[in-house]
Amino acid sequence: MVLIQINGKMVKAHEGEMVLSVLRREGIEVPALCDHQALEPGGSCRLCMVEITKADWDGWTKNVTSCLYPVEEGLIVSTHSEGVLEIRRNILDMLLARCPNSDVIQKLAEEHGVMKTSFDTLPDSDNCIMCYACTRVCEVLGKSAISAVMRGHKKVIASPFGDAPPDCIGCLSCAHICPTNVILWKDENGKRTIWNKSFDLITCKKCGKETISREFADYLLEQRDIPADYFETCDDCKRMELAFKMGGLVDGAEEVAI
Template sequence: MPMLTIDGRTVPAPEGATILEAARAAGIGIPTLCHHPALEPWGGCRLCLVDVTRADWDGWSKVVISCLATADDGLIVNTKSRRVMATRRVAADLLLARCPNTPFVKRLAAGYGVTETSYQVSDDPTDCVLCGLCTRVCAKIGTHAIATQSRGATKMVGSPFDVEPADCIGCASCAHICPTGHIRYDETPSQRSIWGRSFPLLACTQCGKAVITEAQRDFMVERQGLRGDYFDLCDQCKRTAITKKMATVGK
């Protein structure tokens, strides 16, 4: 198993793990924005940069993206070197210029001593930090309903051609994964509205609570070969049913 030194501590890393994964497994925090364990690493936000060197590098070191870089045996990692902190500060400063009113970004920037951006504040402030989590989770699910549009300061997330996305199944994964709450949806007991579309919700046949959208059920039945009645019960009622079943075993 590869062994590396992170912030002065010798830590093991599972074979093939990234530096970020090795650090987190050892309880060492590295800030991230575009990383999510359920998705492939992307390396877009640059918050997770760390300094690395080796004993035989003769004092030379380099900055790498810890969510992408492999935790190779013998690496010596500094997660808070001066240039790493300076680079994170710039990233936070730029984010604050784009999202000056977003509590999540304000807290992040304040953590690096930035309470006012040194860049030009966006004329059109947004809560979207362009972390790509929403579009990547949508692609991972296989729906590809939303994507980024435009470029530079006007880059944003939306549906193709800004029309209601025909491929959306109303799962709201994009909203749940968004770190700033930029993507919103409305929900009544029987319907969920997101990206300009409304989706009927399936009700648990036991307690009546909303389970998932009918479109999501149909999608999962088709893609994953699940039986449609798998979604008859909500998670809580499924657990209750299993518990009752287990209680009868051996009687």
């Protein structure tokens, strides 16, 4: 346990924990677009910047991204000082120029008092803020089917050579984790399309409802010890099955304990 001070209040934190997770626990709102608990912190959106200092730093302060800064005994954090707010406003200003059509960015910017970007907006922007959440989630999954390509302002998230990514299993994790909902997919007629790749969806053998992609199920079976037939029925039918199975048992016994 270490003691740190956040906005004047003493707070307990776990050793090795990042400042942002303490802020989250304490209910202190700090925007963080590239942060997700399933992922290692990436530090690319820079919105979770806070100002830190220590008693013996002689009034010297430093701006750090709270998602990556580990707590230290005696750390003094301010999350809403004028300097920090200025940085957040300016970053949102830049993001708004890049993603003028993203409602997520618009809303966040407005909350910080940035109603309009000071810069020329990017024509035909795709609203991607390059937070790497999609590539990081794909890496955690063990696939790394997509990655960031090119450099600087030209950097984009893409599949290898822009083709259908050979390693993609159509799990949609990237699309779901995207903070600005940029990654598009479509489920149609038993097929799922994402990253220009088409996948067969598993259809429930009883009712025909579409569930996850066949390749994702295969990957889960390869990774984890789960009976294959679990994936062949949809959740609705599986609940029915359970009811009938338990009903059969009930007719013999009085109660069923779990």
